[in-house]
Amino acid sequence: MAKTLYKITFFNAGKVYELYARRVGSSALWGFTEVAELVFDVHEGLVVDPTEERLRDEFGGTKVLHLPMQSIVRIEEVERKGASAIRDATTGEKVVTPFPLPGKPR
Template sequence: MSSKILYKVTFLNHGKVYELYARHVGTSNTMWGFTEVGELVFDLHEGLVVDPTEERLREEFGNTRMLHLPMQSVVRIEEVEKKGQSAIRDAISGEKVVTPFPVPAKPR
């Protein structure tokens, strides 16, 4: 196990469920009712295969030093041993919002 603790943070944001990995999670000392999430962890892909969800999350949160999430938006915080796949899901259906390839339309 790594010497640094790793957390999987699941939270609601604009009708979607985000799953991110971070090294720091705590209560905000400056803003009551918020959870701090910092030191976000992203995969570094250097090959041809790129995870579009990871890229979208890196675009949105790549320069973020600290997220201050309202407590009511946090769904779950898990301490994990290793990083899994980050995700953005629809809050109602649970389906992934970012798909790796265009999904063909169903024939009628």
């Protein structure tokens, strides 16, 4: 039997984050929602999603994430994992750090 999977959409620092987790519930901290067992794609090939890498760097070592209830946009129970994302809160466009090209000035 497959474990339940949730897609959590929340505001953080002017951006909208979309993460996947196996466990969501009420936190022991009043006014917070507890998100645990975060799920990230494991890429072992040449193609790496920079957004997924950025999220793994930021939240990879997190045991439990306590999100303020007012920052949560939506929690969905989903059948399979989609792409995690970081979006601009005003435009809704994905925020992706472009891959630096050789010889291109910064």
